[in-house]
């Protein structure tokens with residue numbers, strides 16, 4: 001029997017990571033799934049997944065993860081799905097610079113470190129897939145999401161550059177660009193706004209109150225929101241296709257955003273984006 005392909009998936013305590021880890025396992029992959037808390041390990045292990053601890057803000061946990069996976073798999077990592085991240089909401093003028101640094105530490109620098117450590121293993125085998133769970137906000141800006149938008153724009157820049165640099169190596173890099181997906185993302189973002197943004201003393205207080213009402217569930221429901229299986233559909237293409245694409249938009253708003261940015265004059269596009277939320 002052929003040996004299972006091996007994948008590392010990060011951020012598997014909830015949402016997209018939790019779903020994709022299980023779906024990959026069901027599709028025959030050997031899955032190493034990372035979480036930050038020990039209590040998040042047993043539910044994954046119960047489904048045949050090898051759960052490991054890793055926090056992108058702690059470089060020693062990244063090295064320990066790669067070492068453990070390499071030991072257990074005999075150095076075989078076929079694919080890496082960088083997924084674990086969070087969104088720091090808040091107007092750019094209200095963002096403490098430390099909150100912006102923290103956003104980059106998780107969403108950009110940690111992903112870069114893990115990717116750098118995995119590439120040599122892939123190079124040795126002459127093949128590999130690196131899939132980055134970016135966001136449509138990695139391609140188009142969004143009001144009150146400056147920190148997150150900037151982190152995903154940075155991720156896009158690094159990843160498409162890496163894609164070009166790895167051409168011919170057998171290692172392929174793809175970005176998934178989801179729009180709204182059902183997960184704990186919004187609840188986690190709410191905690192971050194409370195932690196870092198002085199809502200009531202901001203010139204944007206009225207807008208924050210309106211958005212908080214929506215995020216807390218008392219506003220209109222986003223009818224375009226899809227489940228994490230929509231992300232899995234394109235992840236499987238990025239992992240299995242002979243020609244994995246650079247960008248995989250997921251959800252209607254993500255597809256519309258990419259098309260409108262291409263077609264409209266920049267000023268008109270940004271004015272239009274001002275009215276989305």
Ligand SMILES: NC(=O)c1ccc[n+]([C@@H]2O[C@H](COP(=O)([O-])OP(=O)(O)OC[C@H]3O[C@@H](n4cnc5c(N)ncnc54)[C@H](OP(=O)(O)O)[C@@H]3O)[C@@H](O)[C@H]2O)c1
Pocket residue numbers: 010011012013014015016017035036037054055056057082083084085086106110133134135136177178179180181182183184185186188
């Ligand atoms: N949901 C959406 O609408 C949406 C849209 C576009 C893109 N995305 C992207 O999709 C990915 C997954 O998000 P999700 O929607 O599934 O949200 P989620 O349910 O909040 O899951 C995020 C995961 O990331 C983990 N994580 C957070 N900080 C981390 C760190 N420092 N180190 C390692 N892991 C960390 C979380 O672990 P803890 O439980 O320990 O916090 C959790 O497992 C993210 O990259 C996000 O940017 C989501």
